[in-house]
Structures are given as structure tokens and as C-alpha cells.
Amino acid sequence: MLKGxxxxxFNNRPVITATGxxxxxFEANGRLSGDFDVLFDDxxxxxxxxxKAHRHLLEVATNTAFxxxxxxxxxxxxxxxxxxxxxxxxxxxxxxxxxLPYLGIFGACSTSMEGLAxxxxxxxxxxxxxxxxGATSHNAAVEKQFRYPTEYGGQKPPTAQWTVTGxxxxxxxxxxxxxxxxxxxTSATIGKVIDLGLTDPFNMGGxxxxxxxxxxxxxxxxxxxxxxxYDLIVTGDLGKxxxxxxxxxxxxxxxxxxxxQFKDCGMLIYHEDQPVQSGGSGAGxxxxxxxxxLLNEMKKGTYKRILxxxxxxxxSPLTVQQNETIPCIAHAVSIxxxx
Amino acid sequence: MxxxxxxxxxxxxxKQFEKNFETKRPLFKNCLKAFLVGGFICMIGQxxxxxxxxxxxxxxxxxxxxxxxxxxxxxxxxxxxxVYDRLGQFAGAGxxxxxxxxxxxxxxxxxxHRTEGFVLGVGGNLFKLAGSVVLFGVFSAFVVALxxxxxxxxxxx
Numbered sequence: 001m002l003k004g005x006x007x008x009x010f011n012n013r014p015v016i017t018a019t020g021x022x023x024x025x026f027e028a029n030g031r032l033s034g035d036f037d038v039l040f041d042d043x044x045x046x047x048x049x050x051x052k053a054h055r056h057l058l059e060v061a062t063n064t065a066f067x068x069x070x071x072x073x074x075x076x077x078x079x080x081x082x083x084x085x086x087x088x089x090x091x092x093x094x095x096x097x098x099x100l101p102y103l104g105i106f107g108a109c110s111t112s113m114e115g116l117a118x119x120x121x122x123x124x125x126x127x128x129x130x131x132x133x134g135a136t137s138h139n140a141a142v143e144k145q146f147r148y149p150t151e152y153g154g155q156k157p158p159t160a161q162w163t164v165t166g167x168x169x170x171x172x173x174x175x176x177x178x179x180x181x182x183x184x185x186t187s188a189t190i191g192k193v194i195d196l197g198l199t200d201p202f203n204m205g206g207x208x209x210x211x212x213x214x215x216x217x218x219x220x221x222x223x224x225x226x227x228x229x230y231d232l233i234v235t236g237d238l239g240k241x242x243x244x245x246x247x248x249x250x251x252x253x254x255x256x257x258x259x260x261q262f263k264d265c266g267m268l269i270y271h272e273d274q275p276v277q278s279g280g281s282g283a284g285x286x287x288x289x290x291x292x293x294l295l296n297e298m299k300k301g302t303y304k305r306i307l308x309x310x311x312x313x314x315x316s317p318l319t320v321q322q323n324e325t326i327p328c329i330a331h332a333v334s335i336x337x338x339x
Numbered sequence: 340m341x342x343x344x345x346x347x348x349x350x351x352x353x354k355q356f357e358k359n360f361e362t363k364r365p366l367f368k369n370c371l372k373a374f375l376v377g378g379f380i381c382m383i384g385q386x387x388x389x390x391x392x393x394x395x396x397x398x399x400x401x402x403x404x405x406x407x408x409x410x411x412x413x414x415x416x417x418x419x420x421x422v423y424d425r426l427g428q429f430a431g432a433g434x435x436x437x438x439x440x441x442x443x444x445x446x447x448x449x450x451x452h453r454t455e456g457f458v459l460g461v462g463g464n465l466f467k468l469a470g471s472v473v474l475f476g477v478f479s480a481f482v483v484a485l486x487x488x489x490x491x492x493x494x495x496x
Contacts, residue, residue, distance in 0.1 A: 244360045
């Protein structure tokens with residue numbers, strides 16, 4: 001149901017019934033290694049290219065989610081997923097092998113919440129009993145496309161971020177009314193494309209902040225609630241600089257948000273001493289942290305209601321070289337524990 | 340290109356606002372590290388030059404070529420072992436400016452695109468980063484040589 005200008009309320013409370021989370025060696029050394037289902041100790045993951053490894057991450061995450069829920073491809077109606085590689089080929093090729101009716105989406109690093117919002121919307125209105133959604137990124141495959149070769153000795157500035165190797169998928173299931181103790185999606189806010197003129201691809205956090213702030217403000221305005229409704233408001237991959245900028249923007253707009261309830265997946269995933277500059281990023285960043293760590297914390301009772309705001313920088317290497325500014329977007333999904 | 344619109348007030352304001360939160364590049368520390376590492380790399384180069392002069396029949400003028408080749412070879416090995424990019428993050432210009440940085444730029448592109456095959460992958464991308472260095476290096480050498488030739492013909496030198 002539409003509420004306000006750009007938000008949906010899911011009255012039938014679709015259930016995030018099972019998740020699958022995979023990661024690479026760098027994530028295995030990270031702060032949240034315990035929240036991954038499968039961790040690979042090699043970036044190649046037994047494949048002969050990083051792009052194939054990228055696909056493998058998604059396939060393993062999907063199989064893990066299916067196994068946990070005890071379902072097969074036959075039980076699932078649709079797959080809504082995406083990644084960062086040109087023409088989202090890793091996800092599409094994984095979909096080819098899964099043989100699921102498939103909607104490929106691209107929202108850069110906001111893909112995770114774009115997918116969860118759409119899956120929840122479909123399920124809420126009876127568009128499917130089970131819908132698979134998720135987002136994936138692979139450090140070496142993504143860096144190859146967007147940056148210099150991985151072994152190139154260029155110095156990254158402190159504003160740069162580290163692309164997460166990982167895949168997070170979730171099975172969104174129609175709520176039959178007997179789903180106590182499971183996380184459900186209750187609302188979503190779809191963001192606008194916002195561009196405030198930053199051009200530095202090594203400072204995506206700063207570029208994405210206005211989009212994050214805009215979506216967060218729109219969410220509270222549309223739903224007529226204030227930040228105290230949530231135990232945690234978590235952004236996707238703003239990193240240290242983007243996180244502080246966004247907090248500053250929200251305060252400037254007079255939103256009563258507290259520092260301790262505002263976090264960022266890109267800052268949660270790695271240890272302080274890992275060489276990631278400003279923090280983690282990539283489509284897999286918010287997907288792995290939400291579907292792994294945050295949902296685990298919700299099940300433990302740490303958080304009852306969270307708002308996940310995945311942020312994406314909609315740039316390409318071509319637009320950067322042509323001196324285009326960076327258009328950014330953020331989508332928010334509210335997740336609550338079903339009593 | 341060249342059609343830069345004047346920035347709107349909102350953009351201007353946001354850029355100012357965002358600057359407050361940016362971690363600055365530690366300029367002095369970076370310069371110092373670049374100086375020390377760059378100097379150290381050149382010192383190794385110097386040692387190799389002496390090595391070629393004393394143990395082989397090279398002179399100070401001719402020892403340059405084998406020295407450069409050796410330095411590039413070492414940096415390529417270090418790149419392959421995954422060390423050079425870490426050195427680059429620490430040293431910045433210190434490891435990028437010497438000829439070893441050139442070797443790193445070439446071989447890192449070759450490693451990166453190996454999965455796309457030898458011809459279109461390695462061959463097509465080998466000079467992806469270093470290509471413009473070669474092009475503009477050769478071109479500026481040509482321009483300088485041209486100027487020198489003209490001056491000599493005019494009898495100025």
C-alpha cells in the first residue's frame with residue numbers, strides 16, 4: 001500500500017524466512033566472520049576467473065538459503081537479484097543455472113534493498129509464496145571493472161573504500177500467520193536519484209550521503225514516525241566519511257536521530273586494522289551484513305526494529321572519464337521481529 | 340568537454356559541507372614516505388649499476404639499460420607475488436615514479452586480464468595503464484629533439 005509520496009507499507013508482513021551468506025578470505029578475517037554461512041579461503045573459489053568466482057558466491061549462498069528452509073527450486077517462484085558487473089552477467093548466469101523466473105536489477109550497491117523491497121511488495125500482494133532476492137560483489141572482479149588492476153601499486157586516498165567479496169541472499173515468504181520469532185519486512189521507501197556534484201570515484205561515501213539522507217528523511221515523513229521507532233538505522237556502504245556526512249545532513253534537517261542508533265554496514269564488516277581506508281563497499285556489503293550479522297542480532301534480541309538504507313553510486317568508468325558527476329540513490333526497507 | 344555549467348548554490352554548499360567530514364590525505368607524511376622509499380629504490384638501482392660496471396664490461400653510460408631492465412624485472416616479480424601494490428599504498432609516488440612503477444603498471448594489467456586470453460586479454464590490455472606513458476614520453480622526446488635540431492641549425496648552440 002502506498003503511503004506518503006514514495007513508501008510502501010507491507011500490511012501482510014512478508015517473512016525473511018531463510019538467508020544464505022557467503023564471503024571471501026578478506027571477510028573471513030573481518031569483524032563479522034562468524035555471521036557468514038560459507039567463507040572461501042581463496043579469491044578464485046576453485047573457478048578459473050574472478051567473474052566465475054563471483055557467480056559461484058551467489059550460487060553457494062542461494063543453495064545455503066534453500067537448504068536452511070528445506071525448499072527446492074520448484075517451490076520458489078521468482079528471483080530478483082543483481083550485482084555490479086557490466087550487464088549483471090554473474091547474477092544472470094547464476095539464474096540460468098538455477099532455472100528460476102528471473103528479474104535482474106541494477107541499483108549499484110543499493111541493489112540489496114531494491115531487491116528486498118520489490119520481493120516484499122510482490123509477496124505482500126500474493127505475487128509469490130517464495131521469492132529469492134539478493135546482491136553479490138567480488139572484490140577482484142569489481143575492482144577490475146571500476147578501478148585499476150588489483151596488483152597495480154596506486155595509492156588509495158583515505159576516502160576510498162574496499163569492495164566486499166560476498167553474496168547475501170534471502171528467501172522472502174508469504175506470511176501464513178504462524179511466523180513468530182522471524183524477521184518480517186513492514187515498509188520500504190524507494191529513493192530518488194540525487195547528485196550534488198561530487199566527481200571523485202575514490203570518495204563514494206561523500207557522494208552518496210545526500211541520497212541516503214534524502215531517503216531517510218522521506219521514510220520518516222511518509223510513515224509519520226520518528227527515528228525512535230527503530231532500534232537501529234543502518235546504511236549500506238557509506239564508510240566513515242559518508243557516515244559522518246549523512247549524520248551531519250540529518251542533524252541539519254532537524255531529524256531527532258541519535259548517534260548510537262545510526263550505523264553503517266561498511267564500517268561494521270571489517271576490523272579497524274584492515275587496510276580498507278574508509279570502509280567496505282559493494283553490492284555484497286549491505287547484503288552480507290544484513291542477511292548475516294544484523295538478522296542474527298535481531299534473532300538474539302539485540303534489535304527489534306531496524307531500518308536498512310542501502311546506498312548506491314550509479315556511476316560507470318565511462319561516466320567518470322567523461323567528467324560526469326556521480327548520481328546516487330538509496331532505498332530503505334524496514335525489518336521488524338514478528339512477536 | 341568544455342561545457343561546464345556554473346555550479347548551483349546547492350551543489351556549492353554541499354561541497355563545502357562535505358569537505359568538513361573528509362579525511363585529508365596526510366600530505367607531509369606521504370611526501371616523506373615517497374622520498375624515502377623512492378630514494379631507497381634508486382639506491383638499489385645505483386648498486387645494480389655499479390654491479391654491471393665492475394663485474395661486466397659496461398661503462399657509466401651503457402650500464403643504464405641493463406639496470407633499468409633488472410629493476411623492471413624485480414618489480415614485475417614483486418607485482419606477481421602481490422607485494423608491489425602494498426608497497427604502493429605505503430609509498431605512493433615513491434614507488435610509482437621510478438621505472439619500477441612502470442614495470443608494475445604493465446605486469447599488473449597483464450595479470451588482471453589473463454582470464455580474457457593471451458591475445459585480447461594480455462596483449463590488448465598490457466599497455467592499458469602504461470600506454471599513455473609510452474606515447475607521451477616518446478612524443479615529448481620528439482618535440483625536445485626537434486627544438487634542439489632547429490636551434491643547432493640556426494647556430495644557436
